[in-house]
Amino acid sequence: MVPVQNPLGFYYRPDDLHYSQADLHHWLGVLRNLQIHWLVLRGSLERAVPREFIQGLQLAGVEPFIHVPLDLQSLDLQCIESQLANYAEWNIRYTVFGDRPNQRGMWKPSEWARGGLVDQFIDKFLPVWTAQARFGFRPVFPALEPGGDYWDTAFLQSCLKSLQRRGRSDLFQTMILATYAWTYDRPLDWGIGGPAAWPESKPYHTPQGSQDQRGARIVDWYASIASEITGSALDIFVLAGGVHPDNRRTSDQETQAEIHASLARDVLMSEYSDNLLGFCFYSLSAGADKKYIGWYDSELASSKSAESLERLMLAAPETKSVSSPIKPIAHYLLLPTRTDLDLSANWRGIEPLVMALKPTIGFSPEEARLARQVILIGESDAYPANCEHELREQGCAVRRFEDLESDEILLALPELTAGKPTNTGADHV
Amino acid sequence: MTDRNTFFKLIETALLANRADYARHTASDWLALWPGDVRAQLLLARAEVQLGAHTTALERLARLVHVDPECAEAYGMLASVLRTLGATSRALIFEACERILMGDELNSSRHPQWAIKLRAAYAELRNARSKLPLRLVQEALAADPDLALPYVVGMRAQLSAGDPQSALKLAQVGHHRWPECVAFLLMLGETSLQQGDIGRGVEYLHRASSLDCGGDLSAAILERQPEYRNLWPEHLAAELSRPVPADVASLLGDNRLVGSKTPEASGDSPDMVANDSGDAGEQSPNLLQTDPESPLPEPEPWEAFRGPDPGDITPPEMPVREQPEALLEIDEDLRRLADRLNARRRTRDEDGRVPAYIVLTSRSRMLQKMGEDDFNHIDNAVMRLVEAVRRRPGWTAYRIYPDDPSTLEPFGLAPCDPGNAWQIKLRLADLDASLAQRGEMIGALYIIGGNDVIPFHRLPNPTDDSDDEVPSDNPYATGDENYFLPEWPVGRLPLDAKSSTLEKLLENSIAYHLQTGRPAGSLHRLGNWLRRRLSSFFNPNARTLGYTASIWKKASLAVYKSIGDPRSMFSSPPVEASRLPAGAIRPIHLSYFNLHGLEDSPEWYGQRDPLRDADVKIEFPIALRPQDVVNSGRAPRIVFSEACYGANILGKDVDTALSLKFMTSGTQAIVGSTKISYGSITPPLIAADLLGRLFWQNLNSRLPVGEALRRAKLQLATEMHKRQGYLDGEDQKTLISFVLYGDPLYRPGLESIHPGEKTVIRRSSRPSTMKTACALGGPQIEQEQLSATTMKKIELILAQYLPGMQDASCTIHHQHMQCDGSDHACPTHLMGQKNLGSETSSLVVTLSKSFSDGERTHPHFARLTLDAAGKVMKLAVSR
8 A cells, every 4th residue: 555645744944054974964853753745845045955955855865845935036046046056956846936925015016016917926926937847856836925915815826827838737737835834823714615605705805704725724725726727726835824923923833733733634634625736834943043933853853743742653653654765866776785696797698677767776785775666686595684675665666687698687677767666566646 | 315305306406407408318217117106207307308308208208198097287398398399280289188177168169079078077076076067078089089088087977976887887998098007997996906906906906006116195095995005015225326417416405515625526526526616516305305394405605596597697508409410419318217117119010919929830730841850859849939028028929839729728829730821820819819809919920840840921923023922921910901111020940840950049049038038137237238338349340241243333332341351351252252351250249141043053143244244254253152162150040131042942951042041050130032042233222122121220229120120021012112112013012021030039149138129010900901013914015115215214224234235135014003803813902992993104114134154044124113204213123
């Protein structure tokens, strides 16, 4: 059975200054305890999030989601492309550039005061999304400020229509909508059902007795808008959610813990839209300026919210998921380590396989665990005892070719290159 | 940064101090950042009126009353300006509007009836009477005075009468006619939100905020719905680019600078510190931001507050009147500012829609030519090009394949036969209409592929030379049938034989747009400015080439001097292809060729001038061959060739067409004729010569090549209309036969596009037909029918200018403005002027002769236009 992916995650920190190996080790334990799947990492155009930090997370089964809240006024496509190239090489799968473009403060005043704001935005971001698609990423629409100066639902609707008008509906096939889902001291089901359930709600005006998108169920509103325009639901990723950081200092910790636990429970119980890809709480750790309260402090002391989440994950095993490690390597050719085997004599037999699959080649079973498919050559005693079994345990699809003189490899090549290993391992989602 | 109130106080004070020049600078500073500030627009118009710039003020005010139809002051100024310009009847209309809004009486003998009724309705509306005389408004609307005011009054009246549906209908009609009217935008915005169309509703409101960034016109709605205020910019502020003049500062009452002894005021910013010579004294703008709570400065003994006109001094002189140089400088600064900061003054009928760059090719024909893999490469390159252009400030871009429904569907267009030029043209017209619905328009068209992919239009030949028809891209440049006057620039990339070459050229375009579309840093801009300013000191013509047939040297010099030193122009003879001088093969930016071309030969030829080159034996030396065009960075960036068939690519390849050879060698744009072209022998310039000079002049104004050629064609048509009253055969042929190969938005250099810089301007109005004359068909006039004096004149001219044509065969026809097309096809007939008659009383004498130089036959044509008295009005010769 393919394990269900845990949609919970965290926004790591509100800065991009803590990506050392020490930071990684510092937080890995917490992440394992919480069994979360996603971690949003804040990046910048000046420097990418370090590869070592990303790989460490991937090995621990945490999926990094890079958030680059770049300045709309100085969007540099070349720089973005160069980062995308790096991230693609490091097997990152999700990146989002930009942040709250519906806010006046994100624009030059004179640009904001010019007509056609939506088209100005699309002009700036269409190349970014196209570049994301080109480098194998799913294009991600940056999170809007719920409500916001330019009302977010109107902004989203106009943007999607503009893309459609420009003949770029192809982007909808893979596009993800990032969003913020703050509770704003409102009930967790505030706005549930989206615009269809609250037709009296209008931009800038929510009549008494009605509800709007400014709550944790913002996902319902965005899903409805996307579906109405594109004809199909787009995946939605909550980049940051929970109690709004501005309110975390003021409201009492017990209440916050309750809210967060309920939110996590709802998410795990799939109470939200089917298209909810992930829901990240904000933030795992406080920023350098301590402006906001993190879920954990620098000494790893957990907040009440963190404790309640830990309890929830322990107490509700039926809802939590098994996070499978991220496997950044597609194929690994694990060579035998026995010294009495003459590898050079068998090289010709392996050659077609190497040429077709372009696998990573090495002698390390530990390294091979990072691959989705591991290919072994020779008999089982050519490898350390239990090696094959452990690889399978780690979720690798293992294929062994014993007789390199036969045409076994040639016959299996089409199957291998098609990415359909016959030995079942845990498919990486 | 200085805030809005301070800015306006400063402008108003400058106007009081008779420093309209400073007021204009300051208002322009503000509008450069906040072009949608109606109050600033009004102040600027006041300054312009004071400076005597009435036409500019008129344009500004006319736009202002579209944005704010209830601006009484603007109507008052409009009336005053129109009276000054002598348009008294129009002035009365605006005077009436002012009076309506001010509640003043109208005079039934002077003012129109609709205005009197509108005044009554407006008065009732202001008095909030319960029974509004909607009938009065209806009468004003029925009169349709082409003003938004009756619609606004009608809309408000219907709202007051409790009929929002009727009000909405008026707002919709009004918005359609005056899309910049804030009142309509607000009404439509609110209604759309109420009706659940949230995207459009917020768009309307945001558009209203951009046109009224100060919120002056939107105060009522913002008071009622304060949440909307988030859509309006906050903290409006801008930098003052110039110090405050002493006379303005003294009127403000806070001129402390001259007397200031503090180091802050005297030392830190020497360029902002006034000298103490009195009238030239300027004050740091920072001093304007004095704390209102701080005590007033103590006046120096020599200081005194002076009101607007205390009567004891001579009023400050208007520097503009006395120093036209200063005015020029101010104008230049304003233009520069406007270019840089989106505050360019719009022309009256300028189309304000967002220009769209359309890349046009045929999917099926490309697939047939190059196969699926190669086509996919080209398709990807086209998409990248589209995305690159979308990054240009103020532009959008689309790819259109007339035979691919997926590219047409977003515009609601149906596919058509890609082999049918007229069907493609009709799709482009439909596309333009569809774009209009989203506030966009075709701004430039780039055709990818040669005649086999997107066919040329085959237009009837308007001259009686040997061409059957004229391949042209002109019809692709218009939405209507008047293909003589292109509405948008068109370029073509005519290479489709090798996908790799085509892809490479597309990549060049992509790289160009990416480079020029990115915002330029201040250092980069400074570099560009210095380069432009200083280049004139360092051999300004080093990167241009002029190359002409010797016989046309005089006319060529008149063209070439627009871009280069006339002394550096080469002529053939003596220059020949096999002996090109070093100056002709160095790296070149702009190349101008005025040589002969043949339909079946790749070379361009010179021609001996019988007077100057008496000792030269060869009549038509080979001046340029494809092998003389080399790459290695030496190919000219832009080529204008007057040669006959200079842009003929039908059945040709890079080895048999110089135009294609240029394109594959790195030339970014080539302008040439697909068929026989005409020019003059000496100035005044006509036909291709005139087109060439206008093209280069437009290019010198930093226009992209496509727009430079488009405007050159419009200017040529205007000029010939002015000279003759119509377009004759060679004018028509010049307009349709000259095509552009290359990206229409290319312009030499890699300077970034300035934000707000409009390089392509479309007009919202244009003549649907042209006055054209035809000298084809009808009875032929025999030479003997011409008077002896006329014949003598013709012979004299031939002897002087065309000695070789004295024994040419000759046809003579009457030139007529209407044509039945009974025995020929001509544009005059096809454009609907069908009744024969209305002769221009002029005759067109066409001389034709073929010269043989052994291998090649050179057909030559000369056309003489004679007036009723037999006087030769025009002499055009084929190239």
